[in-house]
Amino acid sequence: xxxxxxxxxxxxxxxxxxxxxxxxxxxxxxxxxxxxxxxxxxxxxxxxxxxxxxxxxxxxxxxxxxxxxxxxxxxxxxxxxxxxxxxxxxxxxxxxxxxxxxxxxxxxxxxxxxxxxxxxxxxxxxxxxxxxxxxxxxxxxxxxxxxxxxxxxxxxxxxxxxxxxxxxxxxxxxxxxxxxxxxxxxxxxxxxxxxxxxxxxxxxxxxxxxxxxxxxxxxxxxxxxxxxxxxxxxxxxxxxxxxxxxxxxxxxxxxxxxxxxxxxxxxxxxxxxxxxxxxxxxxxxxxxxxxxxxxxxxxxxxxxxxxxxxxxxxxxxxxxxxxxxxxxxxxxxxxxxxxxxxxxxxxxxxxxxxxxxxxxxxxxxxxxxxxxxxxxxxxxxxxxxxxxxxxxxxxxxxxxxxxxxxxxxxxxxxxxxxxxxxxxxxxxxxxxxxxxxxxxxxxxxxxxxxxxxxxxxxxxxxxxxxxxxxxxxxxxxxxxxxxxxxxxxxxxxxxxxxxxxxxxxxxxxxxxxxxxxxxxxxxxxxxxxxxxxxxxxxxxxxxxxxxxxxxxxxxxxxxxxxxxxxxxxxxxxxxxxxxxxxxxxxxxxxxxxxxxxxxxxxxxxxxxxxxxxxxxxxxxxxxxxxxxxxxxxxxxxxxxxxxxxxxxxxxxxxxxxxxxxxxxxxxxxxxxxxxxxxxxxxxxxxxxxxxxxxxxxxxxxxxxxxxxxxxxxxx
Ligand code: ATP
Ligand code: MG
Numbered sequence: 002x003x004x005x006x007x008x009x010x011x012x013x014x015x016x017x018x019x020x021x022x023x024x025x026x027x028x029x030x031x032x033x034x035x036x037x038x039x040x041x042x043x044x045x046x047x048x049x050x051x052x053x054x055x056x057x058x059x060x061x062x063x064x065x066x067x068x069x070x071x072x073x074x075x076x077x078x079x080x081x082x083x084x085x086x087x088x089x090x091x092x093x094x095x096x097x098x099x100x101x102x103x104x105x106x107x108x109x110x111x112x113x114x115x116x117x118x119x120x121x122x123x124x125x126x127x128x129x130x131x132x133x134x135x136x137x138x139x140x141x142x143x144x145x146x147x148x149x150x151x152x153x154x155x156x157x158x159x160x161x162x163x164x165x166x167x168x169x170x171x172x173x174x175x176x177x178x179x180x181x182x183x184x185x186x187x188x189x190x191x192x193x194x195x196x197x198x199x200x201x202x203x204x205x206x207x208x209x210x211x212x213x214x215x216x217x218x219x220x221x222x223x224x225x226x227x228x229x230x231x232x233x234x235x236x237x238x239x240x241x242x243x244x245x246x247x248x249x250x251x252x253x254x255x256x257x258x259x260x261x262x263x264x265x266x267x268x269x270x271x272x273x274x275x276x277x278x279x280x281x282x283x284x285x286x287x288x289x290x291x292x293x294x295x296x297x298x299x300x301x302x303x304x305x306x307x308x309x310x311x312x313x314x315x316x317x318x319x320x321x322x323x324x325x326x327x328x329x330x331x332x333x334x335x336x337x338x339x340x341x342x343x344x345x346x347x348x349x350x351x352x353x354x355x356x357x358x359x360x361x362x363x364x365x366x367x368x369x370x371x372x373x374x375x376x377x378x379x380x381x382x383x384x385x386x387x388x389x390x391x392x393x394x395x396x397x398x399x400x401x402x403x404x405x406x407x408x409x410x411x412x413x414x415x416x417x418x419x420x421x422x423x424x425x426x427x428x429x430x431x432x433x434x435x436x437x438x439x440x441x442x443x444x445x446x447x448x449x450x451x452x453x454x455x456x457x458x459x460x461x462x463x464x465x466x467x468x469x470x471x472x473x474x475x476x477x478x479x480x481x482x483x484x485x486x487x488x489x490x491x492x493x494x495x496x497x498x499x500x501x502x503x504x505x506x507x508x509x510x511x512x513x514x515x516x517x518x519x520x521x522x523x524x525x526x527x528x529x530x531x532x533x534x535x536x537x538x539x540x541x542x543x544x545x546x547x548x549x550x551x552x553x554x555x556x557x558x559x560x561x562x563x564x565x566x567x568x569x570x571x572x573x574x575x576x577x578x579x580x581x582x583x584x585x586x587x588x589x590x591x592x593x594x595x596x597x598x599x600x601x602x603x604x605x606x607x608x609x610x611x612x613x614x615x616x617x618x619x620x621x622x623x624x625x626x627x628x629x630x631x632x633x634x635x636x637x638x639x640x641x642x643x644x645x646x647x648x649x650x651x652x653x654x655x656x657x658x659x660x661x662x663x664x665x666x667x668x669x670x671x672x673x674x675x676x677x678x679x680x681x682x683x684x685x686x687x688x689x690x691x692x693x694x695x696x697x698x699x700x701x702x703x704x705x706x707x708x709x710x711x712x713x714x715x716x
Contacts (some may be wrong), residue, residue: 002075004043007031014184015277016040018244019048022237022271024262025246028308029293030284033246036277037218038068040244041083044074044216052082054235056214060221062087063533063559068220084213088229090532092192097528099206101198111531114138115389116405117188124176132164137173144174144335145190146226146258147691148197151175159540160690170189183436185402193228200235211238212672221558222247222267224259249304250297252386253582253592255556265304280307282598284560286315289604291595298586316603317636322623323609324681324697326359326568326641330366331702332607333565335644337548338370339561340603347373349534351549351561354598355574359567360550373547377555383530387492388508392530394482398466399524401438404430406435407463412492415687416455422448426456432582437462463487475512475526549570553596564600566593567606571622593626606635639684640695642701665708666694672713677701679716 005013012032015025016039025033041057044050059065071193073080084091095103121141133501140163144154151171152379158167165173181187187195200207214236219225222245225233233556237243245267252261268274282290287310294308302360337350356457360376366375382387389415396406412418425447428510430440444456462485469481483489484504491506492498515526549561552576564567575589597604612621637645663691666672687693706713 004039004046004075008036008039009279009281009337010394011277011279012036013040013560014161014245015279018264018275018277019044020240020242022241022263022267023244023276023277024249024267024271024274025277025279026306027277028248028306029251029595030280030282030560031279031308032065032281033248033279034220034250034284036279037220037244037246038071038075041072041216045076045079048172049084051218052076052079052211054215055218056084056086057218058220058233059085059090060087060224061555061557062090063091064220072432088225088232089189090233092196093528093532095196095210096187096192099199100195100202102203103193103195103354103496105124105187106402108185110184110186110396110400110406112181112186112188112404112405112527113194113383113531114189114232116186117141119405120180120184121173121177124173124180128172128176130165130169130173130421135169136163137165137177137369140170141174141192143258145188145194148194148227148231168207169434179556181238183402185405186405190228193232197228197231198237200232207235207238211236211240214578215240217240217244219243220247221251223252223261223264224557225263226252226258226448227263230263243271250300250306251595251598253261253557253595254587255588256462256579262447278306280309282308283309283311284601285604286310286312286602288317288634289597289600289602289692292604292630293594294317295630295634296590296597296626299626300590302584302587318630318634319603319638320604320627320635321605321607321638321640323640324683325608325611325618325699326362326609328367328697328703329567329607329609330362330681331369332626332640332642333363333567333605334366334370334372335604335640336565337367337372339642341372345563347548349562350565351551351556351559351563351569351599352565353551353553353556353599354567355576355592356692357552357649359573363550363567367548372604375547375549377549377551385501385504387488387504391482391505391508392527393509394463394466394486395486395523395527397438397463397480398470398482399527401463401467402436404437405443408518410486411441411456411459414487416459418452418459421560422452422456437458445589449609465707470524471522475517475521475523476509476516478523479509479512504594553592556599557595560599560601561603562601562641563603563607564596566596568612569593569606569624569626569627570612573611574624575625592628593624605638637682640697641684663690665689666715671716673716674698674704674706674714675712677704680704 005016008016015023018040027033037057041055044055045052059068061417065087069080069083069085072083074175084123084423101107102107104499117138118134118310121137124136125132125134149157151174155167155171160167162170180578202710211551219233233243238706240263244266247264249264252259268276290308290310301506321332323332330485335351340404341347341352353362362375363374390410393406393409396403397410401407412421421675426444427438429435429447430437434438444453448456466482466485469478473481489502492501512526515529517526574593575586579589581583605714610620610625611618639645665688666682672680680696681692683697690709693705694708695701695703695705
């Protein structure tokens with residue numbers, strides 16, 4: 002395969018870039034990721050670089066998987082030696098090898114967001130402070146992502162943060178850190194910070210890792226945070242064979258402390274950097290691209306860039322206004338059904354939304370049409386109670402100092418160890434300054450005989466599992482957990498236990514699949530789970546062919562022939578939390594831009610006139626971003642996906658009392674039907690006896706009726 006053949010001249014130059022720093026900065030769909038992939042293959046094939054000297058950092062685990070697959074096709078088995086991963090996975094891998102240098106215990110656990118919350122709840126309780134653990138977690142994430150010391154935090158933060166005065170929040174942070182240390186646990190942000198600390202304290206370790214990463218690539222560089230920036234700099238070291246790739250217009254993680262300046266300042270950080278600009282968009286048709294450009298141009302804080310379509314013409318971009326969000330979802334499902342009828346595969350279609358909560362109605366609408374869906378994100382598989390319980394047993398076995406895990410399963414299934422006993426044991430752990438598990442060993446000191454014996458049996462159970470943890474594979478180990486702990490039996494007795502057992506089957510399947518590709522113990526599997534469980538993996542069993550549902554954030558870097566963006570409304574996009582500051586509003590606009598530029602051939606924008614928020618129905622306005630798009634670029638559709646003629650009012654216009662000529666009905670009129678009750682006319686066609694109307698009835702949905710027989714009454 003000729004690595005340069007399917008590339009344009011600018012891409013070719015970037016692919017042949019050899020040593021020294023390089024920046025590839027270009028708009029969406031211009032082949033940035035493709036350039037990275039080809040460059041890696043080129044280094045191996047034409048520059049004699051060993052795969053074991055190459056690191057590529059991607060934004061998600063999914064992107065890493067895809068990149069590896071593409072490289073495997075290009076360079077064959079050598080691709081297995083490449084290091085392709087997210088920042089977090091890379092950091093964890095480094096810490097597993099060198100963590101002891103900075104005092105990490107070998108079996109240290111990685112806390113996910115739920116674990117963090119549980120711990121923060123304890124910490125807040127212990128300090129007698131009242132704020133939501135979520136808020137505290139947000140602040141702690143900020144402190145870590147920005148690499149603030151406590152002093153820096155006290156200097157930089159607003160007086161009140163996360164619902165507390167900042168001095169109190171600093172105390173929460175410190176108590177949290179102390180607890181994490183005692184538990185032998187690290188959270189996601191720690192992964193990066195610890196590695197930075199490790200490298201700074203132990204240059205010899207950094208040096209060794211640099212040998213494994215002599216050529217570094219970072220995709221989506223516009224969304225790196227200060228810690229990732231620092232880590233990249235350290236790794237690039239003196240050799241500075243660093244290629245970063247990104248698009249400032251797609252920076253959408255500012256709310257998680259990503260700093261767009263990292264990419265804007267790259268040339269200042271590396272004055273000798275070569276800059277490659279790609280200006281052709283290969284992904285989307287011209288019609289889609291001009292909508293994307295019209296939207297992003299309205300941002301004031303941006304660098305001008307050229308992005309020309311390679312694929313000319315194409316279908317217009319479609320717009321549908323629904324009476325409410327149920328009908329909006331139903332429209333999307335109907336349209337997908339129609340496309341399927343015309344030969345589209347469901348995998349080619351994605352529905353994107355701003356918030357996870359929007360997925361439920363869509364999911365239901367698709368189920369009603371018997372269309373498979375794959376939801377990326379949301380309450381993921383690994384967030385489910387039974388999965389977390391079983392994994393908590395595994396964690397407790399691997400690291401009995403993991404108090405959260407031990408507490409989680411101590412009385413699941415029930416062992417007669419109640420809240421009072423639990424409180425006494427926690428008290429003992431605290432006063433004796435030992436782990437909770439250690440306190441369990443000494444249960445006799447604080448509990449009456451029968452409870453103490455129950456606790457002893459639990460201790461023996463965990464110790465037994467601990468012995469097995471290192472010489473059975475993950476699959477066999479998890480089976481052991483299910484059998485020995487009585488957990489499976491407990492589920493069998495529960496009313497909805499069957500579904501939960503199926504989920505556990507799925508977990509065992511995941512473990513087996515993992516074993517097919519990796520050699521390792523349950524501890525390694527837990528690492529993998531901790532990293533992939535972060536809201537980017539599809540949920541549960543996925544039908545063979547399915548429409549992809551995900552948030553706009555999760556869609557970054559991906560592409561689909563057909564894309565629906567739903568809820569293009571004020572309050573959602575831009576999100577109501579982001580309209581006060583220009584910076585936030587511009588980030589929302591970039592998010593919309595990211596969504597639009599995922600589409601290759603067909604793009605639909607939909608919104609509804611009414612939405613239910615917190616149980617209240619309220620009228621909503623179209624997104625201000627829609628006003629950025631010239632009317633001529635959008636083709637309004639009827640509820641049945643037929644184009645509405647130019648100059649005609651879009652469907653579901655505001656209610657008007659004006660009745661039309663000859664007694665016919667018009668869109669927007671309110672009517673009553675003898676059986677369906679009150680409704681809103683969303684479309685009308687034909688005249689006189691043959692007039693047909695489409696009416697949306699609350700709770701019933703859309704009905705197409707022949708006026709002559711329908712018995713409609715204006716109200
Ligand atoms: P994003 O900003 O969304 O991450 P990107 O710049 O990384 O986009 P890619 O995903 O690499 O863009 O490429 C977009 C699409 O264009 C892909 O389908 C890719 O295969 C195709 N493509 C890129 N360059 C070329 C080319 N020279 N010839 C043909 N197709 C190309
Ligand atoms: Mg990309």
